[in-house]
Amino acid sequence: MKVRADIAELLYAGLSDSAIARQLGVDRAAAVAPARAALRLPKAKPGPKAYASAEDLFWRRVKPTDDGHMEWTGFHVGRTPAMRHGGRNLTACSIAYRIANGRPAKGQARPSCGRDHCVMPGHHADQADRAHARARSKVIQAWAGGLRRAGRALEREREKRVDALYAQIFGTPE
Numbered sequence: 499m500k501v502r503a504d505i506a507e508l509l510y511a512g513l514s515d516s517a518i519a520r521q522l523g524v525d526r527a528a529a530v531a532p533a534r535a536a537l538r539l540p541k542a543k544p545g546p547k548a549y550a551s552a553e554d555l556f557w558r559r560v561k562p563t564d565d566g567h568m569e570w571t572g573f574h575v576g577r578t579p580a581m582r583h584g585g586r587n588l589t590a591c592s593i594a595y596r597i598a599n600g601r602p603a604k605g606q607a608r609p610s611c612g613r614d615h616c617v618m619p620g621h622h623a624d625q626a627d628r629a630h631a632r633a634r635s636k637v638i639q640a641w642a643g644g645l646r647r648a649g650r651a652l653e654r655e656r657e658k659r660v661d662a663l664y665a666q667i668f669g670t671p672e
């Protein structure tokens with residue numbers, strides 16, 4: 499049988515069949531128990547569960563690529579790498595951002611490494627980072643523009659001096 503990715507995720511996270519059924523709104527006997535059997539997972543032990551943290555779940559769903567990025571092996575919402583934790587859908591990029599920066603992303607965390615859907619921690623920018631990068635690129639543009647103008651002014655000065663020297667030697671043309 500084909501096991502639903504979100505069910506598999508919570509099974510691997512150690513939740514009980516009834517907890518998974520509740521969280522995902524699926525039937526315990528029809529959907530969760532057969533998935534557990536298909537994945538050959540033992541029944542969850544009764545009693546309070548040590549909930550895996552979002553970070554723990556994240557690390558179990560990433561795969562490094564040869565060129566220094568990471569792919570998502572978990573499920574996707576649309577094309578966005580996603581996972582369920584604490585009854586919510588989270589984007590993998592937001593978890594990666596939190597791992598790398600030690601704080602939640604402000605607004606959406608998106609890959610800033612140029613690779614679509616990369617989930618490598620450290621390869622993301624949030625809204626504040628993007629605004630900061632825009633401001634920084636404005637400063638650099640202004641600096642480059644200023645340098646060009648200063649260069650042109652220097653060039654004009656030099657031409658004037660050469661002209662003056664030329665005039666001294668050969669006299670001013672009539």
Ligand SMILES: [Zn+2]
Nearest residue numbers: 567611616621
């Ligand atoms: Zn990347």
